[in-house]
Amino acid sequence: MEATTDDADARQQIRAAIDGELRLLDPEVRASDARVTALLDPEFFEFGASGRRWGRETVLEATGSGGITAEDPAVVTEMAGTLLAPGVVHLTYHSADHGRRVRRSSVWRRHPEAGWRLYFHQGTPTEE
Secondary structure, eight states: OOOOOHHHHHHHHHHHHHHHHHHHHHHHHHTTTHHHTTTTEEEEEOOOOOSSSTTHHHHHHHTTTSOOSSSOEEEEEEEEEEEEEEEEEEEEEEEEEETTTEEEEEEEEEEETEEEEEEEEEEEEOOO
8 A cells, every 4th residue: 555645744744753852862962952952842841750840941951961871872662653733743652761661752843944843741650
């Protein structure tokens, strides 16, 4: 079965959001406040696995902490995406780092000038 243009466009948008999410987990990107900020929506907020609410500026504390390194990267599994509306993608996945497993949910939205940016993120600790 051949994909329709709409299917191909949906897959392309989901892929762009996944690429952004994976960049945010890249230790080199996390080490740069400017590179992290460029991937965050101006209205970004997060409910972290700790239960803390993070904003665009405060999340830099976590990303710049060096917790995820090239030697000890986050392991991502079960990454899946859904196109909610044109330019809005919801991602879900599991991450593992430092022995901690977390279910994650992200909403990405596309900006005409800035491209794809993370609007919302939530992490929930799990034993699975």
